[in-house]
Amino acid sequence: MTITSTSSQLRWIRPEDARLSDLLEVLREQTDLADYPHASRVEQQVLVYDWATLRHTAADEVTRRDVLAELARALSDGPGIIVLAGAFDAEPLGRATAAFERMIVEQRESGTTAGDHFAKPGANDRIWNALEKLAVADPVAFVDYYANDAVALAAQAWLGPGYQVTSQLNVVNPGGAGQTVHRDYHLGFQSAGTCARYPAHVHALSQVLTLQGAVAHVDMPVESGPTLYLPHSQKYAHGYVAYQQPEFQSYFLAHHVQLPLSAGDAVFFNPALFHAAGTNHTTDVRRMANLLQVSSAFGRAMETVDRARVVAATYPALVSAHAAGMPARAVANVIAATAEGYAFPTNLDRDQPLDGLSPQTQAERVAAALESGMPPGELAQLLAAREADRSSH
Known part of the structure; x- marks a missing residue:
């Protein structure tokens, strides 16, 4: 993420300078389990942590700092993605799931269908601002759910204290189509032309302003379409202006990885990682995930202005x-x-x-x-x- 060149030309990230060969050079790096002593295993270049073990290590303030440093390194210089296996116990997960299901029913019965960034209205069941809606609908479920240290550990590792959590509940129903490859908020939500107007150091900065996450609320076999990832792609400097180009999309489709998840698993990743939700090829799995977007305490104006x-x-x-x-x-x-x-x-x-x-x-x-x-x-x-x-x- 460091911008070292003093050349004025290289202070700008231009779409015409994006080359697939440069991305491939970045992707040559492999994830070595030996570099991450608290991880349990590596699956398809993705670091997997056993939460039952990690939660005890992170409970001690001294060893917690080591864990925080390791997770931050994994998200920045490593594969850019971590899985905390078994992060949520069945009871708080189930109560939150039941509350979300009630919201979906109410949303359908009211005749309002939430739109989606990538899917047509009605294709998925989407609950925007699920965090606030869960807090109001079932405060006890909210407290039990967000008392979990897994979200806090990942957020603190990447953003430090003072972060803000938001969430969107997304259900991809059987037959629901997948997404196209993209990067995430902030620059990831802009066009390539808009991204090119921001200097190179902003492209680097955008990655550390948010943390993306997802909590699996049901078992997600590969055929149900859990998210597709391209580990290590967050390190490609031109990624925000490149991912919409056909050759990059084609490469992603041919070389992505896709991990099955169990209910209660939590995934966190650098927002600059190339990724896309997969197509739900099943006939009976409603793929439900609570999509977490955690924002840095910084990036706000000093004064309130009307x-x-x-x-x-x-x-x-x-x-x-x-x-x-x-x-x-x-x-x-x-x-x-x-x-x-x-x-x-x-x-x-x-x-x-x-x-x-x-x-x-x-x-x-x-x-x-x-x-x-x-x-x-x-x-x-x-x-x-x-x-x-x-x-x-």
Whole structure:
């Protein structure tokens, strides 16, 4: 993840510079069990830890630091993925599963079908913001579930203290189609063109802002489509601009690994790892996983700013400046300082992506309003409605 070149050309990650041969050079590295003394085994280049053993080692504050360091190394310089086998006991897992099942039934009966980043609405059963919904629906189940140290251990290893947990419950029903290969949030949710606008050090930084995870709520044989991975691919610097290119997708399809999981297993991986959910080829397995996305405590502004209020106050002046011939770049600079330029966090039940993986940002709405000549009052109403959609309830 270290960017060492001083060449101005290499400070930018460009799609045209992505070469499959460079990825293959990265993938030559193999996972050596001897480098990870707390791991139980290596399966298809993936490190597997026996949670029954690791939990006792991690309970001691001295040895816990060694475990944290090892997991961080595995996620960064190693295969980029770890499995904590047997991370969740049957009782708390079962109670959370029952709560999620009730939510799915209620969602279906209400006639609302949650959209999915990759699947068509209705193809899967998706519960957005499952963390908050579980807390409200069954507080006891929530407490028992998240008291588990497996999530905390992985999160602390990668992000340190002060992290924030979010989750999305996903059920891929029999016949449900798999995903295309991708990297994850943040840069992984942007187009290659957008990613190329960020300097190279941001591509490296994006990896350490989040940790991806999944808790298996049912047994997942390979034929049910558990996630496909390309171990060590997180170390490929051009990955965010490369994974959408056909030759990289073809290579992934031919060379990925896929591990079966048992109910209660937990998987954690670097968000830059090439991965994709598999197709459920079974006729009777509803593949249920609680998808965890844990965010760093950092990456937040120092002050709370009411961006909608700032937009309302300045939009008339910006309209006048635009009409008077203010250059497009200057207009964009004003909008960047005024409006929220990032789509997340949001409520993905209501504020869903219409094109791509991210909803429209507040800044994009202001720019569109300016170009269309939208009156200030109408823009204020639009932004207020969208802010209401972003609320968690």
